[in-house]
Amino acid sequence: MSRSAPVRTQDTASAPANADARPAIRARGITKSYGTGAGAVTALDGVDLDIASGRFTAIMGPSGSGKSTLLHVLAGLDSVDSGSIELDGIETTTLKDRELTLLRRDRIGFVFQSFNLLPMLTARQNIVLPLDLAGRRVDEAWLETVVGALGLTERLDHRPAQLSGGQIQRVAIARALVTSPAVVVADEPTGNLDSRTTDEVLDFLRLSVDELGQTVVMVTHERDAAEHADRIISLVDGRIDSDEQAPFTAGGR
Numbered sequence: 001m002s003r004s005a006p007v008r009t010q011d012t013a014s015a016p017a018n019a020d021a022r023p024a025i026r027a028r029g030i031t032k033s034y035g036t037g038a039g040a041v042t043a044l045d046g047v048d049l050d051i052a053s054g055r056f057t058a059i060m061g062p063s064g065s066g067k068s069t070l071l072h073v074l075a076g077l078d079s080v081d082s083g084s085i086e087l088d089g090i091e092t093t094t095l096k097d098r099e100l101t102l103l104r105r106d107r108i109g110f111v112f113q114s115f116n117l118l119p120m121l122t123a124r125q126n127i128v129l130p131l132d133l134a135g136r137r138v139d140e141a142w143l144e145t146v147v148g149a150l151g152l153t154e155r156l157d158h159r160p161a162q163l164s165g166g167q168i169q170r171v172a173i174a175r176a177l178v179t180s181p182a183v184v185v186a187d188e189p190t191g192n193l194d195s196r197t198t199d200e201v202l203d204f205l206r207l208s209v210d211e212l213g214q215t216v217v218m219v220t221h222e223r224d225a226a227e228h229a230d231r232i233i234s235l236v237d238g239r240i241d242s243d244e245q246a247p248f249t250a251g252g253r
């Protein structure tokens with residue numbers, strides 16, 4: 001079949017490939033302190049950050065550098081002292097508690113170190129819990145895709161006690177993905193796992209980005225874990241100290 005190439009004007013040819021791509025999260029000038037007076041601790045000290053949609057971003061840094069605080073304020077779990085945060089196009093710093101709860105429920109998936117699965121529920125019941133709580137119908141096709149990608153199809157009727165640590169964390173990832181959130185946030189998701197299971201979980205987070213098109217932001221203090229991401233942001237004393245894109249050179253800077 002002979003078909004001429006699509007006509008491209010100079011303008012469209014030079015436009016960025018993904019010109020309408022809005023970042024999943026856009027943070028500007030965010031600051032956050034804990035405590036007051038002489039005992040005050042500055043956890044975030046003026047952070048500007050865009051988190052690209054459909055990418056895997058790692059936040060690294062030493063203990064106490066502000067990683068968890070950053071992830072929590074980005075995900076609307078904690079307030080900022082100043083600055084602005086747009087998530088999925090919504091300014092979150094001015095939302096009321098009730099609106100924030102809905103935003104977290106509908107647009108964010110959470111994977112935390114402590115597994116937080118309910119022991120009396122099966123894997124499937126745990127995975128669809130966020131939908132049940134929201135009164136939303138299960139999209140069976142998407143559930144099947146997520147569960148298949150995470151290798152959990154044969155495990156859906158098992159309770160957490162019948163699953164390995166890696167399988168439990170995969171269920172937690174599936175639960176974070178089941179609502180097709182705008183952003184999945186993970187705080188040290190491999191902190192409790194042995195090295196083989198750690199690799200497995202990181203591979204599944206990677207796969208959720210590459211094959212399911214999700215947006216993942218992961219906090220870790222381990223360089224090896226961070227290198228599974230497309231980008232590594234390093235915090236020191238509540239500020240961005242470096243910002244690297246894959247491929248990473250050994251040891252970072």
Ligand SMILES: Nc1ncnc2c1ncn2[C@@H]1O[C@H](COP(=O)(O)OP(=O)(O)O)[C@@H](O)[C@H]1O
Pocket residue numbers: 034035041042043061062063064065066067068069070
């Ligand atoms: N709830 C809190 N109350 C008081 N200080 C806190 C609280 N949470 C964190 N901090 C302090 O804020 C700083 C950043 O903490 P955090 O974000 O937990 O760092 P990281 O996750 O990188 O270890 C640290 O100095 C920590 O002690």
Ligand SMILES: [Mg+2]
Pocket residue numbers: 067068069
């Ligand atoms: Mg932390």
